[in-house]
Amino acid sequence: MNPGSAAAIFSVAGKTALVTGAAAGLGRAMAEALAENGARVVLFDREAGDLAATAADMTEAGLQVLAIPGDVTDRAQVEDAVAQAIARFGGLDICVANAGISDPDGARLHEMQEDHWRRTLEVNLTGLFHTNRAALSAMVPQGRGKIVNVASMWGHVAPAGLFPRPAYAASKGAVVNLTRELALEYATSGIQVNALCPGFFRTKGRPRSDADARRMAEYTPMKRLAEAAEIKGSLLYLASSASDFVTGASLIIDGGVTAG
Template structure:
């Protein structure tokens, strides 16, 4: 897109962390902002702060796992501002529930895939016809470096899938013809509330009673919290997203050292060798 001022952005997961920072950054760029989140109090607080700063903003409580709710989000945005130009499919949760040593915790896998993958799929279904219809648009999907590092986890599976479908979308002839841009955001560690995702865990995905975390899981949770605390500020990621939309750049990486750490895996794939052990992704 050549300019953002006066245009409209929809951001999911906008009540906290990166989503909130995107909304603030778009507001500073002169955009109207439609904020969506499942956590109503945080959403209200963020909308109030933006409105107080003079940004035309509305909040729409939205659970991105619910396709009809994502349709209502699109309708509310169009009703208030006429058109949507930028869509950030950003809402996400990190599954870190205890497995009790089982290979798969089914409730956790369903929840994480519903939010992180189906949330993006619903966003595509609900918004892409509108963006393609008017042609002045850009979509940013928040994946993760976990979408590049292998991992036997729901989070990893969800983020690999988001990378794959976002890259596929980049080549979609309908978006190309209409001039709609696509970016895939793959952050490294960012200082947000993602480690406390369980605050939004619905009843249907409640962890099984009596299942305890393994010592390895406990150590992993502590490691993740530590890395997040020393991670990048969400506002710095928002600057990268803002710039990528204007430059029509597909990849948005925040940590090029992590990207470089992928090389042994890519080399092994090219040589059809067994995969080397890599450090943990995000």
């Protein structure tokens, strides 16, 4: 392969990646994108059944994966996943911190239960902290790495115009700015840290109803939802050498929502 070709620039062949929240949805699509393009992918998710099914499907397709059940809110489990990745594959080149949840009840702030607030931030922000810290601890000594933090278009604009999601909005806005902070902290360490900010994507079980799908499509300038596979190209850009001079950026994939 010509080292200066587009195929080489976007290649992740021979790289080792960790993807959290990899059992389903966009996490699965991103894990597939990396594995389909030659990476060895560690799949991490708390849903052990879905994780095993995803790993089986990918293995049957000839992809190289390692499934590790675990919860990003448990620091030791995340650190163990990174340790297993290094032990199995010799290092960690790419980390996709994707695991996340939304507000469970869609309540406005004054009506929101405190435990719902705490749980959303625990997964979306503290879980991402655990993931980034473990990955960076592996990447700094080797002097290279790519971290992709999955935020949301709601990290840049407020979702209340469509539905109230105060904890989700707060956590994803924090992910966007933490990504900027880490980009500067590790700019001279050979590590690029960027955020991927999806809009409305159609995945298994999402949207929850046809009515929700219609509302989301109407809210989107392109008047449709994205399919899960449409995130693959953006993820490969941030995970490959194509983005070697890009750090602290937010790549928004939202069909034009935040352009208005």
